[in-house]
Amino acid sequence: xxxxxxxxxxxxxxxxxxxxxxxxxxxxxxxxxxxxxxxxxxxxxxxxxxxxxxxxxxxxxxxxxxxxxxxxxxxxxxxxxxxxxxxxxxxxxxxxxxxxxxxxxxxxxxxxxxxxxxxxxxxxxxxxxxxxxxxxxxxxxxxxxxxxxxxxxxxxxxxxxxxxxxxxxxxxxxxxxxxxxxxxxxxxxxxxxxxxxxxxxxxxxxxxxxxxxxxxxxxxxxxxxxxxxxxxxxxxxxxxxxxxxxxxxxxxxxxxxxxxxxxxxxxxxxxxxxxxxxxxxxxxxxxxxxxxxxxxxx
Amino acid sequence: xxxxxxxxxxxxxxxxxxxxxxxxxxxxxxxxxxxxxxxxxxxxxxxxxxxxxxxxxxxxxxxxxxxxxxxxxxxxxxxxxxxxxxxxxxxxxxxxxxxxxxxxxxxxxxxxxxxxxxxxxxxxxxxxxxxxxxxxxxxxxxxxxxxxxxxxxxxxxxxxxxxxxxxxxxxxxxxxxxxxxxxxxxxxxxxxxxxxxxxxxxxxxxxxxxxxxxxxxxxxxxxxxxxxxxxxxxxxxxxxxxxxxxxxxxxxxxxxxxxxxxxxxxxxxxxxxxxxxxxxxxxxxxxxxxxxxxxxxx
Numbered sequence: 001x002x003x004x005x006x007x008x009x010x011x012x013x014x015x016x017x018x019x020x021x022x023x024x025x026x027x028x029x030x031x032x033x034x035x036x037x038x039x040x041x042x043x044x045x046x047x048x049x050x051x052x053x054x055x056x057x058x059x060x061x062x063x064x065x066x067x068x069x070x071x072x073x074x075x076x077x078x079x080x081x082x083x084x085x086x087x088x089x090x091x092x093x094x095x096x097x098x099x100x101x102x103x104x105x106x107x108x109x110x111x112x113x114x115x116x117x118x119x120x121x122x123x124x125x126x127x128x129x130x131x132x133x134x135x136x137x138x139x140x141x142x143x144x145x146x147x148x149x150x151x152x153x154x155x156x157x158x159x160x161x162x163x164x165x166x167x168x169x170x171x172x173x174x175x176x177x178x179x180x181x182x183x184x185x186x187x188x189x190x191x192x193x194x195x196x197x198x199x200x201x202x203x204x205x206x207x208x209x210x211x212x213x214x215x216x217x218x219x220x221x222x223x224x225x226x227x228x229x230x231x232x233x234x235x236x237x238x239x240x241x242x243x244x245x246x247x248x249x250x251x252x253x254x255x256x257x258x259x260x261x262x263x264x265x266x267x268x269x270x271x272x273x274x275x276x277x278x279x280x281x282x283x284x285x286x287x288x289x290x291x292x293x294x295x296x297x298x
Numbered sequence: 299x300x301x302x303x304x305x306x307x308x309x310x311x312x313x314x315x316x317x318x319x320x321x322x323x324x325x326x327x328x329x330x331x332x333x334x335x336x337x338x339x340x341x342x343x344x345x346x347x348x349x350x351x352x353x354x355x356x357x358x359x360x361x362x363x364x365x366x367x368x369x370x371x372x373x374x375x376x377x378x379x380x381x382x383x384x385x386x387x388x389x390x391x392x393x394x395x396x397x398x399x400x401x402x403x404x405x406x407x408x409x410x411x412x413x414x415x416x417x418x419x420x421x422x423x424x425x426x427x428x429x430x431x432x433x434x435x436x437x438x439x440x441x442x443x444x445x446x447x448x449x450x451x452x453x454x455x456x457x458x459x460x461x462x463x464x465x466x467x468x469x470x471x472x473x474x475x476x477x478x479x480x481x482x483x484x485x486x487x488x489x490x491x492x493x494x495x496x497x498x499x500x501x502x503x504x505x506x507x508x509x510x511x512x513x514x515x516x517x518x519x520x521x522x523x524x525x526x527x528x529x530x531x532x533x534x535x536x537x538x539x540x541x542x543x544x545x546x547x548x549x550x551x552x553x554x555x556x557x558x559x560x561x562x563x564x565x566x567x568x569x570x571x572x573x574x575x576x577x578x579x580x581x582x583x584x585x586x587x588x589x590x591x592x593x594x595x596x
Contacts, residue, residue, distance in 0.1 A: 025452055029457070030457070030461045030474060030477050031452060031456070031457035031458075031460040031461055031481075033460060033464055034452060034456065034457070034460040035452060038452075082416075086412055086413075086416060089412060091407075091408035091409045091412060092409050092412065109389075110389035111389045111390050111463050112460070112463070112464075114384055114387060114389060114390065114412065115384075115456060115459060115460055115463065117416070118380075118384060118415070118416070118419060118456060119451065119452050119456045119460075121416060121419055121420060122419060122447065122450060122451040122452070122456060123451055123452055125423045125443075125446075125447040126444075126447035126448055126451050126452075128447075129440070129443050129444045129447045129448075130444070132437075132440035132441070132443070132444060134437055134440075134441075135437070136434075138436050138437050138440045139430075139432055139433070139436050141440070142427070142430035142432075142436045142439070142440060143430070143432075145423075145427050145430070145443065146424075146427045146428070146430060148423075149420065149423040149424035149426075149427045150424055150427075152420060153417065153420040153421055153424050154323055154329060154332060154333060154336075154417050154420070154421055154424075158329070158332065158413060158416060158417045158420060159327070159328070159329035159332070160329075161413060162328075162329040162331060162332040162410070162413055162417075163328045163329055165409050165410070165413065166331060166410075176328060179328050183329075
């Protein structure tokens, strides 16, 4: 019997890590502490979803040269990691643990955590820009760098993060919640898949379709995450699901209720799949991975 | 009589600001606060030395198309500004004032200052990467982006900042001090002038010479800054120059003494000028600006 995606995932994660770790800096030189903090945070685990989605999208559109995609896989994981380090800081979420390990500021101090976050964001662009090689391929690489700069920025992830930080403990509108989910969560999924498509030579129309698919998957993923939050809270506290006080957190479930949230996630997923299946190119693993992300596959 | 560089500078600064401000984000949208904090910090003043050096180096090598250089001028000022915002944070230097104005974390809170710094660093690359236009010019732009990513990063400015933060209040070696000055200060001057040269089409040899000139100017500039620190401290406190306790700050003067520091700054400047004057291209304003920076011209 074919192994389930959940069974395949550990091996896939290891493959991704083997591809991105070589791009991390060597821990040597006078500035060794910041390099160690960067590597500690990147190596602290995670599902490596963004580089995995990037790679599989690249493969779907016929990309074969791994040397083209690898620097960008490393770069997006660096950007994701920097955002976690800075999110965890005392002035923001003040989290001491992530994935069971001390967060960067607990381990290395706050100053070094700020610098390590800055360093990862900066090094993401340094790593990606090393892919330029002085020939016509640079034109495609340039498009990928543009996406790498735009989606995590002020009109993407940082925008979402800003509103999330500002609106914590406040009543917000559903539109504001969707702005946060679209930018804080979906933008980096879009970034990953669009870069995979661009580097494989996909057309502008195809890249725009991939952006839509990634957005819908990102939103469905976030709704499922919000649902899990409520369900696990209700199990832990023994209270009926949805009865929790806001607790400062604006979630999809608060607006739509548990049942409708499930329906909405399903709807986003259906729409993503419809677009995906209409593409000329196929990637069965990517299709199952997308379904797995939105809680529809084990 | 020809106006002195000091007399010309206010007008030059205004010209630079008129060139870079249009690249700042509009303060609108749900994420408005972070955009306002970014613009507040960039507009808080400063001598605009890095974009000015970039522009003048570009002109020296025959660069004429301002639309090519402007995004990079804005980008390097954004990077310089983000480094100041994060430097000023409570976990680092804990400064409440910069250029007479409240620092970003005082004005917007610590979380927003961290995000505004991240946003400026990210937006620097978004701004620079907008210069890609899908044709052969992209190959030159790519080289400029590579420099923009490398010099402020872990093998440049962030490296220097890391060591400066770690070694504060500690006895360090002269080599370590030079590592800090080379990276924390000189790297961004090198970045500015090298990008100007690259975008104007300078040869690799010329760009390497510009890197050396910028390094020497950067070091001389930092030595002069260290000298001024000591002299102004001695004037304020009424103590003989150089007699101050370390006060946590590792300066050039502590190692070399006041007189030798002045000699060394002069030596670095002479070497920079020798390289500068041997170049095939000339820019009198740039030559005077470099001399002004290292305290040799008014």
